[in-house]
Amino acid sequence: MVSIKTEREIELMRETCTMAAETLHAVQEIIRPGITTEDVDNFVHEYITSRNAYPSPLNYHGFPKSCCTSPNEVICHGIPSKKVKLKDGDILNVDVTTYFKKYHGDTNRTYFVGDNVSPLHKRLVRTAWECMMSGIREVAPGKQLGDIGAAIESIAHKQKFSVVRDYCGHGIGREFHEEPQVLHYGKRKTGMTLRKGMIFTIEPMINVGSYKTNLLKDNWTVLTIDKKWSAQFEHTILVTETGYEILTILPGIYDETTPPAPEITLE
Numbered sequence: 001m002v003s004i005k006t007e008r009e010i011e012l013m014r015e016t017c018t019m020a021a022e023t024l025h026a027v028q029e030i031i032r033p034g035i036t037t038e039d040v041d042n043f044v045h046e047y048i049t050s051r052n053a054y055p056s057p058l059n060y061h062g063f064p065k066s067c068c069t070s071p072n073e074v075i076c077h078g079i080p081s082k083k084v085k086l087k088d089g090d091i092l093n094v095d096v097t098t099y100f101k102k103y104h105g106d107t108n109r110t111y112f113v114g115d116n117v118s119p120l121h122k123r124l125v126r127t128a129w130e131c132m133m134s135g136i137r138e139v140a141p142g143k144q145l146g147d148i149g150a151a152i153e154s155i156a157h158k159q160k161f162s163v164v165r166d167y168c169g170h171g172i173g174r175e176f177h178e179e180p181q182v183l184h185y186g187k188r189k190t191g192m193t194l195r196k197g198m199i200f201t202i203e204p205m206i207n208v209g210s211y212k213t214n215l216l217k218d219n220w221t222v223l224t225i226d227k228k229w230s231a232q233f234e235h236t237i238l239v240t241e242t243g244y245e246i247l248t249i250l251p252g253i254y255d256e257t258t259p260p261a262p263e264i265t266l267e
């Protein structure tokens with residue numbers, strides 16, 4: 001069952017999603033070579049709890065930390081650790097989810113560490129962002145979930161990158177993960193029809209090499225099978241009367257007009 005949110009619920013979703021977006025944006029200040037992913041987690045934990053909210057990942061199905069930190073060949077669900085130290089040229093996805101006034105808001109970004117990320121990996125990160133935005137721009141009442149997946153896939157494949165199939169976007173609200181599943185691949189005019197008041201995430205994971213995944217023995221960390229790198233972006237999206245509203249946006253600070261690596265031009 002896909003829930004349709006009321007006006008009051010949408011108001012509460014805007015609040016939690018804005019807090020998630022602010023947290024993720026604030027993280028940018030601490031990302032530099034030499035810090036550990038545990039430092040990122042400590043920052044996120046403090047930022048969220050000091051605002052009287054709860055970091056949704058903490059103890060979620062046993063997840064031990066307050067956010068996910070996924071560098072380089074880690075696709076998603078990386079566990080923050082003091083053993084993982086960031087180096088110049090790395091990329092790092094930070095995935096933040098807040099629980100505030102009984103609603104979850106979910107957003108992630110891939111950051112550059114230092115000034116020496118390679119042109120290939122800058123293009124990977126930029127492409128992942130363009131994939132997310134192209135999926136978001138499909139959202140409107142009457143459109144179908146397959147339209148989102150098809151748009152994402154076509155941007156990724158133009159760059160000769162692959163789209164992860166084993167993990168997907170999801171409905172969100174009172175629960176962290178609700179129906180529907182939002183696949184990041186697919187065919188136009190297939191899948192569930194979107195209706196005003198639905199809220200779900202779009203969070204494509206884009207790989208340099210194979211789309212295949214490898215789950216580590218910790219049962220969380222998801223790696224690429226070939227150790228080539230992966231990038232991801234995520235927003236929480238409301239279906240409106242005429243299209244969409246991005247709930248995890250910071251207007252003028254981090255929005256449709258602020259891509260990563262703006263100097264890159266994609267063919």
Ligand code: MF3
Pocket residue numbers: 056057058060061063067068077095096097106201203220234
């Ligand atoms: N935030 C992730 C998502 O986008 C889910 C993380 S689950 C956790 O759906 F337990 F690893 F935190």
Ligand code: CO
Pocket residue numbers: 106169170201203234
């Ligand atoms: Co999500």
Ligand code: CO
Pocket residue numbers: 095096097106107108234
């Ligand atoms: Co997330």
